[in-house]
Amino acid sequence: MQTVNEKLMEFLTNNPNSSKAAISEATGINGLVLFNAIKKLQKEELIISEGEGPEMVFSIVESHQEEILEQESEIEKKVGEVESEESIVKSNGRDNSKYKFNNQEYGKGPLVRAVVAKYVEDNSPMTFKKLKEVFPDTLLKRFGIFQDVEMAKEIGGKGNRYFTKSDQIIKLKDKSVVVCNQFTFENFQPFLKVAKDIGYKIK
Known part of the structure; x- marks a missing residue:
């Protein structure tokens, strides 16, 4: 049986930019239960909101949406057949890959943050300008790697497009920076190449 959070995530995956009223009507989740579920998922950076008051709408953070759709696809395919993860990725065109870096496993966004943080640590003191030379904005159009x-607040608008929790902020010699969390398989590839080119082993 689905939890309230799972039901809410599934609905927003298929119905982005939905208001509380629309969510409540479609899912049967309402009142304080809905309020707490939304608050928890926003805190975990799984959903974002835009607008204010009754006009406020909610959507899945892009970096998590493909993972949810991947999970739904896996559930559907368990009926009557067993396929490898690789074949699922190929058949539905989505990527839910995990990557190993420094003996830890990461999804795409968290890996980017870990690599940038490690590079800053390995090359301290690091300035904003020098870091931009290594990871230029051209690696991720619209948002930039960091x-x-x-x-980040200006680019992201009311949606949270960066890792902005206090323990996720990276401090440089002259500024504090935050890393973007908006990665798909395709737009992740340029960063992955740069990370390997500067000597980091990523599997």
């Missing part, structure tokens, strides 16, 4: 905190 931005300073204020620029």
Whole structure:
């Protein structure tokens, strides 16, 4: 049986930019239960909100949406057949890969943050300008691999497009920066190449 959070995530995956009223009507989740579920998922950076008051709408953070769709696809395929993860990725065109770096396993967004943080640590003191030379904005159009905190707020709008929790902020010599979390298989590849080119082993 689905939990409230699972039901909410599934609905928003198929119905992005939905208001509380629309969510409540379609899922039967309402009142304080809905409020707490939304609050928890926003805190975990799984959903974002745009607008204010009754006009506020909610959507899945892009970096998690493909993972949810991947899980739904796996459930459907368990009926009557067993397929490897690789064949599932090939058949539905989505990627839910995990990557190993420094003996830890990461999804795409968390891996990018870990690599940038490691590079800053290995090359301290690091300035904003020098870090941009290694990971330029051209590696991830629209958002950039990382931005300073204020620029991230401006680019992301009311949606949280960066890892902004206090323990996720990376401190440089002259600024504090946050790493973007908006990665798909395709837009992740340029960063992966740069990370390997500068000597980091990623499996």
